[in-house]
Amino acid sequence: MYPEPVWTEWEDPDDFAEAFQLHVERHGENVYRLHKAITAQGFKIDPQTLYTWKRGDKEPRSATGLRVLKAIERRYRLPDGYFSSKLAHSGRMITGGGLEKLSVVERRRLAWHLPDNFDLLPRAKRAEILAWVRTVIISGATDYRRYHANAVLHRFSFRFSEGASPLPFPKPRPLEERLADEGAPEVGRPVQTERAPIILDTEARDLRLFKTATLTTGGRGRNGVWNDETANQKMEHLGLLFGALAACPEGEVRGYGAPVRCMTFAVLLFPAVWDWYLRWREIKRGFFTRWESEMLTVVAGLTRQGTGWLRQSPHLAGYLRPIAGLITPADIVAATEDWDGVCETIHRHAIVRAKEVDRVARVHRDPFEPILTILEADSPLGEYRKISEEVRRRRPDRRRFPVAAAEATRGYLMIRMGLHLGLRQKNLRQLLVVPRGRSPTPERQLEALKRGELRWSDRDGGWEVFVPAVAFKNAGSTFFRKSPLRLILPDLSGLYDEIDVWLRLDRKALLKTQPDPRTFFVKTVKNKSNSGAYEQHKFYEAWRSIIQRYGIYNPYTGRGAIEGLLPHGPHNVRDVLATHVLKQTGSYEQASYAIQDTPDTIAEHYGRFLPQDKAALVAQVLNQVWGS
Incomplete structure (x- = not known):
């Protein structure tokens, strides 16, 4: 069973096919x-498969092939995992070990994190590994992640139209008819995320236009402007409230259980509605957070004298209907007759409630928890850098697996660019790129787009990142003083070579026939893809996937760079840089x-x-005295 080697010293190759051929010949x-010899041990494998391994045409990826390996x-008396560590592509589909009942998508997601011999292990060991992978790697073992994972299973928000163009408001029904139509709770209404009703959606579009337009609409007063990201966030939070x-x-x-026909932004003018919502939020989570106080601040702003959108929209009283236990017919009559007085009442109520909530609010999650093991290191930046090196070390062979290699390079550059630039997710995700030899985009055009750009600087002989101040969330901060950010990336650890290969080969491999969105980072185009550019959620998931595959040390596979790390998104890089x-x-x-x-x-x-x-x-400063 164990043939004696013809020679005992050799130069160990990195390539699987070369190593396979070497040891076959080394043992004569x-x-x-x-x-x-292998089939005599009970393994069933075609001899042609072994020939393709030796020639380098294919590599073992199935559970059977890995067992033969x-x-x-x-x-040949080689160390356990000797050949599998040289495989160009470690992704495979494990079919045994009790995973047959899972969907193909879930099996593929789990397969990366399972040992090669998973289906040969005892049932108890398999259950232990699966529980660890699902808890630590897939979901992230934090209280907030568990709460959030449960919350997304039961969606209940209204979805507003994304546009901000004005729409004609529907004609309201007569006051007498609305007062007679008291809305009792609809107990049988299903839980779901659905399109907002026409009146609510029209109001939402008007609010968005009011807060995002360059010039105020309809001669109304305004205090502060929302950018697109802020508008999306506020509308999402209001959709959750309704x-x-x-x-x-x-x-x-x-x-x-309020009837859908009763949904209008005018219901935000009644303290009973807010007091119910605050109690509901407290019961749902178990405590108050800053989220509730910020919502109260929003309604206080919307009802402020002279600049509040609600304060300047008395026509919304025409859509009010009674809601049993919250809004009475008398409340509607009062709002119709004295809109300004009702707005002033809720304005004061919201300010008082916000202060009360702030006094007892708790942090709903520890933003440092997923990366705590990194932040506790003497060099947080050096610790996080291990992830990028792990990505490069395990990157598949580009000749055989061009898409998988391109995805690994994308992950490597995400980590590197994040650590060098410290940008927020939006700025990193929307970063444009101009290849070498082409003229950079004019600054004024980038300001209009509110995006940064990576371009080659002949003057400095390096890749320059240029981001106009208006592209940043905190554009009015004293850090910028209306000046753009210019930074030359350092050519360290082969960064420029990686960028050049990414631009020349890898982006094309991921985009396929999809038009180039001009962003530096692009998605892997699927059959249903409409664009190669990343959306916010997809970019977050791409980063999280990198951490799951290469960042979290897995004791069952030996892969992963950092023990104790948990899944997280790109925003945590800013914590790493600041702490370092x-x-x-x-x-x-x-x-x-x-x-x-x-x-x-x-x-x-x-x-x-x-x-x-x-x-x-x-x-370190004080102890120098004792060393002198």
Whole structure:
């Protein structure tokens, strides 16, 4: 069973096919004899398969092929995993081990994180591995992730139209008819995410236009402007509020059950509605958060004298209907007769409630928890860099698996660009690119697009990132002072070579025949893809997938760079950069430079600079006296 080697010293190749051929010849065998020995052990494999392995035409990917590979390792007395570590592409479909009942998508997602011999392990061991993978890698073992995963199973929000163009408001029904139509809770209404009714959707479009237009509409006063991201966020939160009001009280959501025909932004003018919603939020989560106080601040702004959208929209009273237990016919009459007085009442009520909520609000999640093991390191940046090196080390062979290799390169560059630039997800996701030899996009055009660009600088002889100030969320911050961000990327650890290959080969492999969206990062185009550009959710999931595959150390496969890491998105890189600079310099100002923000923002949101870190930093200075 164990043939003696013809020679004992050799130069170990990295390529699987070369290593396979080497050890067959080193033991004085040929493929025919090896096949005969393997089949004698009970394995069923075609001899032509072994020939394709030796020639490099194919590699083992199935569970059976990987088991045969293990048997060959034992035959030649090689270390366990010797051949599998040289495979150009480690992705495979595991079919045994009790996974047959799962969908193909879920099996493919789990397969990466399971050991090659998974289907040969005892049932208890398989259950242990699956539980660990699902808990730590797939979902992320934090209280917030568990709460969020359960919440998304029971959707209940209204979805508004994305446009901001004005629409004619529907003609309201007479007051007498509306007062007689008291809306009792609709107990049987299903829980779902659905399109907002016409009146509510029209109002939402008018609000969006009011808050995002360059010039105020209809001669109305305005205080502050929303950008597209802020508008989307606010409308999503308002959609959740209306969805909770309309959701079935007997279902998982435990909503109020208000009739859909009663949904109008005018219901936000009544304290009873807000007090119910605040109690509902507290019961649902178990405590108040800043989220509730921010919602109250929004309604306070919408009802502010002279600049509030609701304050300047008295026609909305024509859509009010009674809701049993929340809005009475007398409330509607009062709103119709004294709209300004009702707005002033809710304005004061919202301000008082916001202060009360702020006093007891708790943090709904620890943003540092998924990366705590990195932030506790002496060099958080150096620790996070291990992920990018793991991606490059396990990248498949581009000749055989061009798409998989391109995806790995994309993941590598996501990590590298995130660590070098410290940009928010939006700016990184929307970053445009101009290949070498082409003229860069004019600054004014980038300002109109509110996007940054990666382009080659002949003057500096390097890749330059240019982002106009208006593209940033905090464009009015003292960090920018209306000046753009210019940064030359350092050509360290082969970064420029990776960028050149990505632009020349890998982006084309992922885009296929889809038109180039001009963004630096592009999706893997599928049959149903409408664009190669990333949306917010997809970019987050792409980053999270990188961390799951290459970042989290898996004790059952030996893959992954960092033990104790949990899945997270691109925003956590800003925490890493700020904390790294704080640990090295102790300066909140320098830490703010790393992520284009202010020292106060770093102290409140980003840097994890604990008392022991501060003491250790100052000790380096004080202890120099004793060493002299």
